[in-house]
Amino acid sequence: EATPTAAAPRLTVIGTGYLGATHAVCMAALGYEVLGVDVDPGKIERLNSGEVPFYEPGLPELLAKAMDSGRLRFSTSLAEAADFGDVHFLCVGTPQQRGSNAADLSFVHAATDELARHLRRRALVVGKSTVPVGTAAALADRVRSLAPAGEEVELAWNPEFLREGFAVEDTLHPDRLVFGVTSAWAEERLRAAFAPVIGEGTPVVTTDLATAELVKTAANSFLATKISYINAMAEVCEATGADVQKLAEALAYDDRIGGRFLRPGLGFGGGCLPKDIRAFIHRAEELRVGQAVAFLREVDEINKRRRARTVSLIRELAGGDPAGIRVAALGASFKPDSDDIRDAPALDVAATLHAAGARVRVFDPVAMDNARRACPQLDYAADALDAAAGADVVVLLTEWTEFREIDPAAMGAVVAHRRIVDGRHALDPAQWRAAGWTYRALGRP
Numbered sequence: 001e002a003t004p005t006a007a008a009p010r011l012t013v014i015g016t017g018y019l020g021a022t023h024a025v026c027m028a029a030l031g032y033e034v035l036g037v038d039v040d041p042g043k044i045e046r047l048n049s050g051e052v053p054f055y056e057p058g059l060p061e062l063l064a065k066a067m068d069s070g071r072l073r074f075s076t077s078l079a080e081a082a083d084f085g086d087v088h089f090l091c092v093g094t095p096q097q098r099g100s101n102a103a104d105l106s107f108v109h110a111a112t113d114e115l116a117r118h119l120r121r122r123a124l125v126v127g128k129s130t131v132p133v134g135t136a137a138a139l140a141d142r143v144r145s146l147a148p149a150g151e152e153v154e155l156a157w158n159p160e161f162l163r164e165g166f167a168v169e170d171t172l173h174p175d176r177l178v179f180g181v182t183s184a185w186a187e188e189r190l191r192a193a194f195a196p197v198i199g200e201g202t203p204v205v206t207t208d209l210a211t212a213e214l215v216k217t218a219a220n221s222f223l224a225t226k227i228s229y230i231n232a233m234a235e236v237c238e239a240t241g242a243d244v245q246k247l248a249e250a251l252a253y254d255d256r257i258g259g260r261f262l263r264p265g266l267g268f269g270g271g272c273l274p275k276d277i278r279a280f281i282h283r284a285e286e287l288r289v290g291q292a293v294a295f296l297r298e299v300d301e302i303n304k305r306r307r308a309r310t311v312s313l314i315r316e317l318a319g320g321d322p323a324g325i326r327v328a329a330l331g332a333s334f335k336p337d338s339d340d341i342r343d344a345p346a347l348d349v350a351a352t353l354h355a356a357g358a359r360v361r362v363f364d365p366v367a368m369d370n371a372r373r374a375c376p377q378l379d380y381a382a383d384a385l386d387a388a389a390g391a392d393v394v395v396l397l398t399e400w401t402e403f404r405e406i407d408p409a410a411m412g413a414v415v416a417h418r419r420i421v422d423g424r425h426a427l428d429p430a431q432w433r434a435a436g437w438t439y440r441a442l443g444r445p
């Protein structure tokens with residue numbers, strides 16, 4: 001494995017959430033000197049004491065090693081970052097604005113402004129956050145006008161494609177690197193900052209700022225569309241008695257289509273896909289090309305209807321009126337192997353049932369603390385069997401491996417009624433039916 005040379009740039013990572021903490025740790029693991037910065041002092045304290053503030057497989061071990069190496073530390077000071085770094089990675093959040101589809105860029109602006117004011121020497125600022133196309137060009141001007149070093153400071157965009165749950169692997173061995181740059185110097189700095197990754201043969205696509213921003217948006221839109229496509233087919237299956245699971249299986253053999261992201265179910269959520277497609281719709285309308293991505297509205301609507309359909313399946317199973325029924329909700333995170341509950345379909349369904357009068361008990365292997373904070377009105381159980389005790393309906397909402405392995409007989413012994421809604425097509429219907437359960441799933445007879 002290639003390592004950085006003596007002339008390797010010193011790196012800072014600004015914003016140490018899911019993306020930034022992973023990036024900082026992995027870059028230190030690759031041999032770089034790294035300073036991670038966040039406005040949240042609690043997060044910085046935990047990271048400095050060697051604790052990852054969220055669930056990500058493999059990251060705690062790698063953080064411990066990086067801290068021991070002396071190459072990684074964390075701070076709340078952007079002045080310190082400006083002094084330390086040659087290349088500054090911007091990894092702050094870009095959530096959806098309240099009451100609008102648009103991305104909230106206030107964190108990006110606050111972080112870049114504050115960093116720029118302290119930049120007294122040649123430096124490259126590299127955006128990694130997902131932003132609407134056009135953001136980078138505006139930031140480039142702003143950074144140059146605010147930085148004491150002026151024209152010595154450049155901006156580049158390097159969109160990030162990591163998946164939560166596989167974040168370490170995706171950062172160390174990405175499918176590709178995209179460098180949006182406006183000068184040969186910026187490209188050379190980025191190549192130096194990723195030398196070990198490039199040395200492994202990772203493809204690099206070098207382009208302008210706007211294309212780099214759009215690659216990320218286009219990728220997420222495609223993935224969301226693929227999920228909503230098969231979920232649209234599930235709606236048609238529901239109206240015809242066809243089986244979307246078999247349909248997807250048969251489609252997947254066509255390698256022009258492929259089986260990945262073609263899994264029907266409760267749909268997508270999380271801190272990226274939903275807000276990214278909405279921000280894209282908004283930005284495209286601002287650019288007067290709204291029609292080009294109007295289909296993304298439908299993608300979003302199909303996705304939301306899956307949540308509503310899951311709720312109605314549970315109501316049907318319970319005899320129509322959700323008031324007073326006991327529901328065991330298995331899963332809270334937006335996907336397995338993550339504790340991220342941002343726009344999680346699982347919690348959305350649980351909260352909707354609760355609002356309709358159901359008594360919902362939730363269990364998730366790692367997202368309990370986050371779920372409790374976001375939805376304090378729900379009940380929380382110690383494990384899956386505890387959640388199921390006395391339940392009228394069990395609903396599987398996040399396809400954790402431990403839920404796939406539940407013994408239907410053991411769970412059948414503790415519930416009030418053996419009724420299950422499999423929101424993720426994670427269970428074997430034959431096995432559950434054989435154990436006396438009424439099994440229902442989206443898009444299946």
Ligand code: NAD
Pocket residue numbers: 014015016017018019020037038039040043091092093094107110111128129130131160161162163164271272
């Ligand atoms: P996050 O909320 O987990 O982390 C953002 C961090 O930025 C927080 O710790 C916050 O305290 C910090 N922050 C906010 N303002 C700051 C400031 N002025 N200075 C320093 N730090 C500041 O979000 P995330 O999931 O890591 O996402 C960050 C960005 O990366 C978003 O644009 C997201 O769309 C993108 N992204 C995320 C993923 C993912 O899987 N999470 C993947 C690819 C891209």
